[in-house]
Each structure stands twice: as C-alpha cells, then as structure tokens.
Amino acid sequence: MDIKTENASRSFTPDISLEKLHKMAAELILPGKFLLRLLNATLVLVTDLLARFLGSNLVRRHFHLMLSSLVLFGPLLSFWVSKYNVFANSNHYLYRKFLKSTWGWTSIFSGSFILLLSTSAHRPPSLLLSHLSRIGIAGVFWWGSKSILTLLENASGTCYEPLKPDQATLGTASSEQPLLLLHEDQTKASCLRANMIWRGYEVSQDVLILCLCCLLLVEELSVFGSHLAKAKSLQRSPGGPLRFIFLLCVTLFALWLFLLLSLLANFPQFPSQQLGGALAYLGWRGLYQGWYRLKPGWGCPGLPGEEH
Incomplete structure (x- = not known):
C-alpha cells in the first residue's frame, strides 16, 4: 500500500523544470518587447516630424509674426465664443495650476532639454552652462519686467470700494454705475484681496509671460532637427529620454498657445x-535676435545649437 500510494502521488506531481520556466517567461516578455518597440517607433516618428516642423524656415523666421497676429486679432474671437463655455471661468484648473507658474514649467522643461541635448552632443560642461544661462537671463528679464510693471500699476492705478445700498440711495438715482469710495493707500494686490475695484493703466503679465515662453521654446526646440541629422550622419542614436523630453516641451508649447x-x-x-x-x-528681439548673436567676448551665451 505504501508503494502504491507513493507511485500515485508521484503521478499527480507536476513536472516543473527550468526550461518550462524560461519558456513561460519568454512568452510573457515577447508582448512587452513588442509594445516597447511599437512605442519607441511611434516616439521616433512623432519627434522627427515635430523637429522637422519646428526647424523649418517658416516657423523659425515667421513664428513671431504669427504670434503677433494672434495677440492682435485674438480678442475678436470673443464675439463668437460663448461666455458659458468651460474656459470662460477664471477659476478653471488650467488657469490655476499652469498660468500662475508658467515660467517655472518652462524653465524646468527647457532646461532639461538643453541638458540632455548637450549630453547627447558630448559638449563640455562650460558650454553646457553657457547654454543653460540663456534660461537664467530670460528669467531675469521676466522678473525685472514683472517688478517694474507692478510698480507702475501701483503708481498709476486707484482702488475703489463700492458704496453700500443705503449709501447709494443718497446719491443721484440716474447714475448708471454704482458710486465708489476712493482708497488712495491701497496697492493693486491688497485692493483685489479686499474684494474692491482697481482701475488704472496696466500691462497684462499673463500675456507677457505666455508670449515670452512660446518664443523661447521655439528658439530652443528648433535646433533638435539639425541635432538629429548630425547624429544620423555619425550613426549615433539621440536616445529615448531626449526624444521624450522634446515631446514634453512641444506639449507644453501647445498648452501655452492654447491658454493664450x-x-x-x-x-x-x-x-x-x-x-x-x-x-x-x-524681450525676445533684444535677447535672441540681438545679444545672443554677438561674439563670445561680449559675454553672450550664444544661440541654441552653437558649438563655440
């Protein structure tokens, strides 16, 4: 009985070997490899097309004209856009999460792209820092412009507080707008925090930073096409991380255009x-079309893609 039971138990024991485990693992890995190859091929195709588009003469020479036309004639779209659409709410998620941190997102993504591009091109650290300094200079321009505009707005504007209903009845009943009480000691920020009305001359800082970031991204991303061509001639691959960060930068660029x-x-x-x-x-004209085109002796960081 013991021998029979032992033989019976052996007959029901699964035959597990390393060869079967290798075959099972290979069957599971093959679909993953196919999916990775498909994603990589899609990434290469999309980034090649985007690099060719951003590096074209049409975009590099005339994008500032396109952007200027958008800023000039974009407000005309308000006659056709419904005031009840999703993006007519100033508290929308995109406005709250991205509009107030536009420069932060742009500097992180563009700086990462410059870093990976310089690493892929085997540039020395001094040249890498020189190219990264363009982002810092643009940030100084944005900070200085924002500070000066805030000072001018506070100096030229005035804060008003709407009168209460019982106070308004003492005034003329024929006035179309409610009467206002003047507050001369308020800044624009404190006035708006107090739910009062600020009136004065101002420059839209949101449009300023969105346009500046769009122009900066086009300048920095336009050299990726020439980098791909050079890497192809040297039979070197630019790598997936560089292509992925380039795709993220293009996505950010499209988001800024949409928000604008x-x-x-x-x-x-x-x-x-x-x-x-x-x-x-x-600002873009003075930096990328002016200072960055000077000789290195003038302390300029150079244009994107330069090897000096």
Missing part, C-alpha cells in the same frame, strides 16, 4: 494684452 488663445477670446482686455505681447516681443 483662451485668455484673448474669453477675457479680452485691450490694449493691456497687446502691450504685454509687445513687451514679450521686445
């Missing part, structure tokens, strides 16, 4: 928004 169009269409403020766009254009 939403602001112009849903919250038109003429000429505040146009002045913000003009200031961003002057």
Whole structure:
C-alpha cells in the first residue's frame, strides 16, 4: 500500500523544470518587447516630424509674426465664443495650476532639454552652462519686467470700494454705475484681496509671460532637427529620454498657445494684452535676435545649437 500510494502521488506531481520556466517567461516578455518597440517607433516618428516642423524656415523666421497676429486679432474671437463655455471661468484648473507658474514649467522643461541635448552632443560642461544661462537671463528679464510693471500699476492705478445700498440711495438715482469710495493707500494686490475695484493703466503679465515662453521654446526646440541629422550622419542614436523630453516641451508649447488663445477670446482686455505681447516681443528681439548673436567676448551665451 505504501508503494502504491507513493507511485500515485508521484503521478499527480507536476513536472516543473527550468526550461518550462524560461519558456513561460519568454512568452510573457515577447508582448512587452513588442509594445516597447511599437512605442519607441511611434516616439521616433512623432519627434522627427515635430523637429522637422519646428526647424523649418517658416516657423523659425515667421513664428513671431504669427504670434503677433494672434495677440492682435485674438480678442475678436470673443464675439463668437460663448461666455458659458468651460474656459470662460477664471477659476478653471488650467488657469490655476499652469498660468500662475508658467515660467517655472518652462524653465524646468527647457532646461532639461538643453541638458540632455548637450549630453547627447558630448559638449563640455562650460558650454553646457553657457547654454543653460540663456534660461537664467530670460528669467531675469521676466522678473525685472514683472517688478517694474507692478510698480507702475501701483503708481498709476486707484482702488475703489463700492458704496453700500443705503449709501447709494443718497446719491443721484440716474447714475448708471454704482458710486465708489476712493482708497488712495491701497496697492493693486491688497485692493483685489479686499474684494474692491482697481482701475488704472496696466500691462497684462499673463500675456507677457505666455508670449515670452512660446518664443523661447521655439528658439530652443528648433535646433533638435539639425541635432538629429548630425547624429544620423555619425550613426549615433539621440536616445529615448531626449526624444521624450522634446515631446514634453512641444506639449507644453501647445498648452501655452492654447491658454493664450483662451485668455484673448474669453477675457479680452485691450490694449493691456497687446502691450504685454509687445513687451514679450521686445524681450525676445533684444535677447535672441540681438545679444545672443554677438561674439563670445561680449559675454553672450550664444544661440541654441552653437558649438563655440
């Protein structure tokens, strides 16, 4: 009986071997490898097309004109856009999470792209720091412009407090707008925090930073096409991380354009928004079309893609 039971138990014991485990693992790994190859091929195709588009003469030479036309004529879309659409709410998620931190997102993504691009091109650390300094210089320009505009707004504007209903009845009943009490000792920030009304001359800082970031991203991303061509001639692969961060930068660029169009269409403020766009254009013109084109002896960091 013991021998029979032992033989019976052996007959029901599964035959597990290393060969079967290897075959099972290979069957599970093959779909994963196929999926990774498919994703990598898609990433290569999409980034190649985007690099070719951003590196074209049409975009590099005329994007600032396209952006200027958008800022000038974008407010006309307010006649066709419904005031009840999702993006007509100033408390929308995109406005709260991205609009107030536009420069932070742009500096992180563009700085990461420059870092990976310089590493892929085997540039020395001094040249890497020189290229990264462009982001820092643009950040100084944005901080300085924001500080100066805030000072000018506080100096030229005035804070008003609406009168209460019982106070308003003492005034003329024919007035179309409610009477206001003047507060001369308030800044714009403290006035708005107190739920009062601020009136004065101002420049849209939101349009300024969105236009500046769009112009900066186009300048920095436009060299990726030439980098791909050079890597192909040397039979070197730029790598998946560089392509992925490039795709993220392009996505961020599209998001900034969408937010700019939403602001112009849903919250038109003429000429505040146009002045913000003009200031961003002057900053880009002075940096990328002016200072960065000078010789290295002038302390300029150089243009994107330069090897000096």
